[in-house]
Amino acid sequence: MIEGLRGAGLKLTPQRLAIVEAFADDPTHPTAQEIFERLRRRLPTMSFATVYTTLDTLAAAGLCAVRALSPGPARFDPNVAPHGHAVCDSCGALIDLPGRAARATAAPPAGFVVRAVETIYRGACARCRAR
Amino acid sequence: MIEGLRGAGLKLTPQRLAIVEAFADDPTHPTAQEIFERLRRRLPTMSFATVYTTLDTLAAAGLCAVRALSPGPARFDPNVAPHGHAVCDSCGALIDLPGRAARATAAPPAGFVVRAVETIYRGACARCRAR
DNA sequence: TTCTCTAATAAGAATCTTTCCTACTTGCAA
DNA sequence: TTGCAAGTAGGAAAGATTCTTATTAGAGAA
Incomplete structure (x- = not known):
């Protein structure tokens, strides 16, 4: 960097x-x-x-x-390569997903030029589930 | 509602x-x-x-x-069904993607319980491109 | 219908996040 | 080494959200 x-x-x-x-x-x-x-x-x-x-x-x-x-x-995020994230609903923690986490299957809206596709998993992280 | x-x-x-x-x-x-x-x-x-x-x-x-x-x-968002979004980098506009926009292909992090999978397209909306 | 209890609201203060402003400082090219 | 444009400190300001407290009003009970 x-x-x-x-x-x-x-x-x-x-x-x-x-x-x-x-x-x-x-x-x-x-x-x-x-x-x-x-x-x-x-x-x-x-x-x-x-x-x-x-x-x-x-x-x-x-x-x-x-x-x-x-x-x-x-x-x-120091990692600027395209990658997805898992986001914890309760604490907001952000955890990297390895590689391309998903394959896009939908057409973008009319006139929208896509620069990047991201995948987000929402749920509960291990630490929050432990409590 | x-x-x-x-x-x-x-x-x-x-x-x-x-x-x-x-x-x-x-x-x-x-x-x-x-x-x-x-x-x-x-x-x-x-x-x-x-x-x-x-x-x-x-x-x-x-x-x-x-x-x-x-x-x-x-x-x-009044639409609570799982769906993806296109997000404009410059104006922040949020546009719905129809249906399931992507198929997840990555395993979640250890201990993370996934509640929902979302896809996000990032780029430029039609209105911002026009200017 | 009227009463009563409890949840909901108004209004502004407080808090949190981010950006702006301005005078001072400093990295770095010459 | 010097000079200047870029960068920084510090605080103020702006923007977003939540909290506090006194008051109001929905909705079930009588």
Whole structure:
């Protein structure tokens, strides 16, 4: 993702490097709040707005994806390859589905140009079922 | 949906009837704000909070669905049958896909109990492409 | 029909999420 | 090293949703 920043003509700042490092290998799809809290220890002057703008910048450069699949805060996904998600109805957890999770069988609405097809499984995650 | 209210043991109030009437046959998936504005004319004393609580009540009773598939306000769907959606990247518009839009081909994550499978087409709606 | 109980509503405050604004700072090309 | 455009901090603002509390009113009981 760091090479991606450079390739997109974006400056490598300590804040950006820290944010990238904080979630580039994280499969849990953290929220901006969660990322911010991870960073406070190392960069106590970091502003919450910087987390948002940086994540938006990464998303605009195609280096991460914003996932808004359930009510509540958006979640950020370092995996920009097309893939589906399982979404927990009660806690909102987002879990990756491997590969192409479904084969589309319906025609899109008239005039709609499809950029990507996603599959979502809705239900209860293991942790919520345990309670 | 009105019979559904009665069947769920919920009181039939003018506010609830108006809200149901305002979007029961609406395929455009309005936001709470949009529903509120439609109702202001007829019920000028209606509170915005009432729109939210009523829609939540309907959703809890299984009489409508809350769709949060893109950033921005949640959209409300009178169609609770399983179906997919086309989501416009630029305006957030939600368009129903007919029938079962896809066949799931991936196993869910370990411990995850699937309640429903949804397909989402992401792209550009006709109106946004025209501009 | 009237009464009564309980659920529902209005109105605004509070909370949460996200974006905006502005002055200050800094990465990096020259 | 310097200069400037891009980036950041911090707080304010905007937008979305939920909560609080006093009041109102549906609907079953009498």
